[in-house]
Amino acid sequence: MSFEKIYVLDTNILLEDATNIFKLSDESKNLIVLPETVLDEIDTKKSGFDEINFQAREFARILENSEIISSKKDENCKIIRLEVFDKKSAIVDIISKDNYDTNIKNVPLNIINDRKILEISSFANSYYKTETTFLSLDIMARTRAVSLDIKTDSLNGSNKDEFNYEFIKTVEVKFEDTEYLDNALITDFDEDYQPYNFCYCFKVKSSDQVILATVQNKRVCLIDEGNLRDQVIIPLNKEQLFFSHGILAHYYNVLIVEAKAGSGKTLLALSGALKLVRQKYFQRIIYIRNSIESLDKGEDVGYLPGLEEKFRIYNHPLMDSLDYIIRSEYKKKHSNKKSAENFTELDDKEVSLRVEQLIQNYSIETMWVGEMRGRTLSNAFVIIDEAQNMSNKTMQMVLSRIDNTCKVVILGSNKQIDNFYVNKYTNSLTTLLKSTKTSNELVKVFAIKLQKVLRGPITEWAEQIFSKK
Numbered sequence: 001m002s003f004e005k006i007y008v009l010d011t012n013i014l015l016e017d018a019t020n021i022f023k024l025s026d027e028s029k030n031l032i033v034l035p036e037t038v039l040d041e042i043d044t045k046k047s048g049f050d051e052i053n054f055q056a057r058e059f060a061r062i063l064e065n066s067e068i069i070s071s072k073k074d075e076n077c078k079i080i081r082l083e084v085f086d087k088k089s090a091i092v093d094i095i096s097k098d099n100y101d102t103n104i105k106n107v108p109l110n111i112i113n114d115r116k117i118l119e120i121s122s123f124a125n126s127y128y129k130t131e132t133t134f135l136s137l138d139i140m141a142r143t144r145a146v147s148l149d150i151k152t153d154s155l156n157g158s159n160k161d162e163f164n165y166e167f168i169k170t171v172e173v174k175f176e177d178t179e180y181l182d183n184a185l186i187t188d189f190d191e192d193y194q195p196y197n198f199c200y201c202f203k204v205k206s207s208d209q210v211i212l213a214t215v216q217n218k219r220v221c222l223i224d225e226g227n228l229r230d231q232v233i234i235p236l237n238k239e240q241l242f243f244s245h246g247i248l249a250h251y252y253n254v255l256i257v258e259a260k261a262g263s264g265k266t267l268l269a270l271s272g273a274l275k276l277v278r279q280k281y282f283q284r285i286i287y288i289r290n291s292i293e294s295l296d297k298g299e300d301v302g303y304l305p306g307l308e309e310k311f312r313i314y315n316h317p318l319m320d321s322l323d324y325i326i327r328s329e330y331k332k333k334h335s336n337k338k339s340a341e342n343f344t345e346l347d348d349k350e351v352s353l354r355v356e357q358l359i360q361n362y363s364i365e366t367m368w369v370g371e372m373r374g375r376t377l378s379n380a381f382v383i384i385d386e387a388q389n390m391s392n393k394t395m396q397m398v399l400s401r402i403d404n405t406c407k408v409v410i411l412g413s414n415k416q417i418d419n420f421y422v423n424k425y426t427n428s429l430t431t432l433l434k435s436t437k438t439s440n441e442l443v444k445v446f447a448i449k450l451q452k453v454l455r456g457p458i459t460e461w462a463e464q465i466f467s468k469k
Contacts, residue, residue, distance in 0.1 A: 001091070003031040006128050008121040010136035011041040011113075013155055015052045016421045017393050018059035020155065024135070025090035028083075033132065035120035036096035037113050049370040051394045052421060062086055077123055095120050114141050121150050137423055155426050165258075165433060167448045168199040168242065175204050178211060182222045186215050193218075195439040198446050199242040212241060214446070216251045232329050233264070233271035239450050240264060246446040247272030247409065250281070254443045255409045256432045259450035261416065266321045266385060269409045273381040274325070277362050282407065283379040284363035287318045288372075288398060290390045290419075315366050317385060319355070322364075326354045369394055372401050379405045387412030387429040389419040395428030 007024050009032060014020060025032055045056035066084040069091075073079070076098050084090045102115040118141070121134045134145045134152040145152040171190050173181070181202060186193045189202070193215075200220070202211040212223040228235055228244045235241045246255050247269065259265040273285045330346050346354070358364070369390070382402055387395065387410050395410075402408055412429040424430060436447045 003029065003091070003130055005030040006033060006124065006130050006132040007031070008033040008035065008117075008124050008132055008134045009038060010117060010134070010138060010141055011038045012137040012421050013135050014038070014042060014059050015045065015055045016137060016155065016391055016426060018055045018062055019086075021059070021062065021084065021090050021092070022086060022088040025088070025092075028089050028091045031128070031130075032090055032092045033120070033124050034092055034094050035117045036094060037116040037120070039094065041113060051369065051391060055391075055393065066092070074127065077120075077127075093124075095124065097123075114138075114144070117141070118145055118148060118150065121145060122148055125150055137421060137426070154423060165436075165447075165449060166194070166197060167436075168201065168239070169197045170201040170203055172205055173202045173211075175207065178202070178204060178209075181211060181213065181220050184220050186218055186220055189220070194437075196436040196447065198246075198436075199448065201238065212238060214242065214245055214249070216249070216444075221249070221251075231271045231275045232325050232332070233267045235268065236264070237452050239448065239452060240268060243268055243448050243450065244272055246448065247407075248275065249446075252444045252446040253404075253407050254445045255407075256429075256436070256445065256447040257409065257411050257450065258429060258433060258448075259411065259413055260453050261413065262453040263450035265411045265450055266317050266383070267324060269383050269411065270318070270321050270325060273383065273409075274358075274362055276381055276407070282381045284365060284381070286377060286380045286382045287315060287364065287366045287385065288369060288382065289315055289317065289366070289385040290369050290387070290394065318364075318366060322355045322358060323351055326351050326358065369398055372398055375401050377402045377406055382406050382408045384408065384410045385412070386416075387432070388414050388417050388424070388427050389422065390428040391419070391422050392426070392428050392431050395432070 004026075007030060009021070009024070013024075017023075021032055024030060042056045042059055045052055046060060047053065062084060063082075065086055066082040069081040069083055071078070071080045078096050078098075080094045080096075082092045082094065084092055097116075097119065100116050100119055102112055102119065107115075118134070121132065124132045131151060134142070134150050135155060136142050136145070136152065137155055142152045142154065169190065173189055177189070181189070186197075186200070190197070190200070198214055200213045200215065202213060203209075204211065212225075213220045214223065215221065223241060223245050225241060228241055228248065231244075235244045243255075243257060243265070246252050257265055257269075270285070273282070276282050277285060327346060380402075384390075384395075384398060389412075390398070399408070410429070410432060412427075414424040414427070414429060417424060417427065419427070422428075433447060436445060
């Protein structure tokens with residue numbers, strides 16, 4: 001039986017998404033090779049409530065729907081060929097060795113397992129007539145594979161197409177055309193308009209005037225800056241103005257935001273959410289965060305309402321933002337008073353009390369992704385933070401819990417990936433950003449990148465020297 005390609009899979013490929021086995025198989029055109037160590041590692045992940053535990057159980061379910069085609073032994077290796085069925089099919093060779101060359105003395109288990117997997121990859125490379133490729137999300141495993149003359153790649157490594165996310169576009173217009181801008185067809189002013197051109201800076205010819213607008217249903221919608229500034233956290237630049245407009249505009253129900261650290265994404269999202277709840281458009285605010293903490297310890301967190309200590313530990317960005325909003329609102333109320341010179345900051349105890357009251361008044365809740373299966377979220381402004389640490393399956397599960405009475409803001413930064421089972425090409429943030437290349441009639445999407453750091457000079461300095469484009 002001949003195959004177009006042969007892939008040896010590392011464990012993380014299947015824990016990222018168990019159905020990768022079918023995607024890579026391409027209807028059995030390609031052979032999938034699984035070292036026995038991969039099965040052992042997946043077996044140890046089946047217990048638990050995290051996403052990787054779900055993927056491990058899902059892969060076990062997939063293997064149940066399989067038939068043994070053949071079994072044979074070659075040298076020190078045993079090869080069992082399976083045909084796996086689900087909605088699609090795949091041919092899988094499971095290879096085991098009686099004795100491994102790996103020296104196990106004083107070597108950590110994870111390294112031993114990596115070396116065993118690479119031993120099988122090396123064997124497969126010489127055994128099969130078609131050249132094999134070792135697939136892994138782990139750069140260390142791939143680097144070692146290269147040193148062993150094994151062809152290697154990351155998941156979707158051949159499809160790392162990064163289109164130009166021109167979410168904000170600048171177009172020059174004549175002064176006499178400015179009075180016709182509002183509600184005009186965007187194609188009248190930009191023949192090259194694309195679905196992902198959500199925001200426009202209309203620069204008026206022969207002047208310094210710039211008119212900000214977004215596109216709704218292919219029509220120009222001028223931004224009302226006065227309305228955007230009527231909230232606790234005031235937008236400070238055009239990117240933030242566009243973002244705030246997207247939050248408060250009832251036209252959009254899904255916002256996708258990639259932002260640098262310190263760009264104000266969580267603050268603005270919360271500020272807009274508070275305003276919309278105050279105006280009775282939503283009944284509550286739900287904050288969902290997926291990070292390295294929830295990946296490692298999620299089963300101990302669960303569903304955490306209110307001000308429990310765990311709520312603080314696992315949701316620092318939310319708590320820090322609420323703290324900042326309380327202090328900012330207090331300053332704003334006292335800034336115009338005659339006694340401004342006698343102004344004193346709120347002490348930490350008073351801030352904590354006010355944060356607790358804010359959470360109660362606006363029904364602010366926090367959820368962990370592992371507790372969301374089977375739930376339905378309604379009448380809520382939903383903030384999904386750390387999207388770069390979510391797999392596509394996790395994001396699919398979270399979004400599938402949200403009904404049409406909600407608005408969703410998805411935040412993340414591809415420069416802050418902590419999840420070992422995703423990378424900047426495979427995580428849900430990138431998938432969502434790429435989805436904006438084409439229009440979708442099911443939801444009204446808005447996307448933007450926040451590039452300006454506003455937290456302070458230290459944050460901006462760190463971004464400049466440690467970030468590589």
